[in-house]
Amino acid sequence: MKKILIVGAGFSGAVIANTLAKTGKYSIDVIDERNHIGGNCHTERDPETNVMVHQYGPHIFHTSNEKVWQYVNSFGVFRPFVNRVKSIxxxxxxxxxxxxxxxxxxxxxAFGPEEAKNWIKSKGDSSIDDPKTFEDQAKKFVGEELYKAFFYGYTKKQWGTEPRNLPASILKRLPVRFNYDDNYYNDIYQGIPEEGYSAIIQKMLDHPNIKIQLEKRFLGESDQSSEYDHIFYTGPIDAYFSFRHGRLGYRTVYFKEHRTEGDFQGNPVINYADEKVPYTRVHEHKHFTPWESHPKTIYFEEYSKETDENDIPYYPKRLDEDMKILKAYELEVSRLSNVTFLGRLATYRYLDMHHIIEEALDCAEKFINKQS
Structure with missing residues (x-):
């Protein structure tokens, strides 16, 4: 059997491990520096309220890729869930x-759809032909008033800078619908695993050819071992190379935890758009499992900050200076033949869960075919 090392026990690493293990041709070691599997998708029940908590913030699974949907459902039951976000x-x-x-x-x-379209078009800034910044993108499509109400304060808190300093690509799509559809996502399949994400990932890793070691740190290029035929690395790309070209910029989030009786806010997620409110949103986790009943509740205020070396990176900033640094690291990666970089941190992209799973499945299949 060929020996494989997988660094990271999140979805990327778990999908690779599961796909390779099922061939019977590989002996796989999965390591993670945290004390749990699941990465940022880790879920566990709060001992006081018995609510299933998304420990690193809300995760709603959504995809239009039937292959990905069928794949995750083979490891557990996904209950239908529609994310309906509110903003104050x-x-x-x-x-x-x-x-x-x-x-x-x-x-x-009391506009109808066509009246609303014309109204919003009249509010948009028609002088902006090619939006270069987040602010220009928003003003072009929804105008100054809606931009200030729903995007300006929230974005400034989330990214720690004026929206005019951010690229337009952060606001990827037209941020308005001209019907009463308040489903946050457009994908065909949407749901949350009945027993949480960590249970799904545990089942992926539950194979005799897979060994898991937690609280084990991988030291990047200085930690190479001749005992492995190949390494799949899902950690930060800059950390792998000991930050020799500089640190890539990330924003991170932290949470203030609260418990109370009954129902705190009546919704899973509520954004706080006013700049004067220090947190970006509040999530109440009992509402992510509406099929359960809990007399007590746990909720979290979410705050955003710049990432330092002791923080968990969440959102890649991908500003001009970051992209220059990334190119230097990507050149280093291209010279490696026995290491594959995949996932959000290793490729320095913001990826949803379904993107991560799709890429990992494709990566594993290509690797297996190449070895055949």
Whole structure:
């Protein structure tokens, strides 16, 4: 059997391990520096309330890729779940993404779809032909008023800078719907695993050819071992190379935990768009499992900050200086023949769970075919 090392026990590492193990041709060691599997998707029950908590913030699985959907469902039951986010601005609660109800409520109107389209078009800044910044992108499509209400304060808190300093690519799609659809995602399949994400990943890793070692740190290029035929690395790309070209920029988040009786906010996620409110959103985790009943509740205020060396990186900033540093690291990666970099941190991209799983499945299949 060929020996494989997988660094990271999140979805990327677990999918690679599971796919390779099932061939019967590989002996696989999975290591992770944390004391649990699952990476940032880790879930566990709060001992006081018995609520299933997403320990690193809310994760709702959504995809239009049937192969990915069938794959994750082979490891557990995914209950249907539609994410309906609310936003509080100046003491009023609005529906997100911006939709026909949001527009009518915000402007005190009763528009139909075509009336709303024309209204928003009249509000948009037509002088912006090719938006280069986040601020220009938002103003072009929804105008100054909706931008200030739902994007300006929230974005400034999340990224720690004025939105005019951020690239337009962060606001990828037209941030408005002209119907009453308040489903946060557009994907065909949407759900949350009945027993949490860690249970799904545990089943992926539950194979006699897979050994897991937690609380074990991988030291990157200085930690190479001749005992392994190949390494799949899902940690930070800059850490692998001991930061010799510099550190890539990330934002991270931290949470303030609260418990109370009953129901705190009546919704899984509520954004706080006002700049003066220090946190970006509040998530109440009992609402991610509406099929369960809990007399007590646990909720979290989420704060955003710059990432230092002791923080868990969440969102790659991908500013111009970051991309220059990334190119230097990618050149280093291209020279390696026995290490594969995959996942959010190792490729310095923001990826949803379904993207990570799809890429890992494809990567594992190509690796197996190449070895045949």
């Amino acid at each position: 601005y100046m003491g009023q609660v609005y529906s997100l993404p911006i939709n026909l109800h949001t527009i009518n409520q915000f402007y005190g109107k």
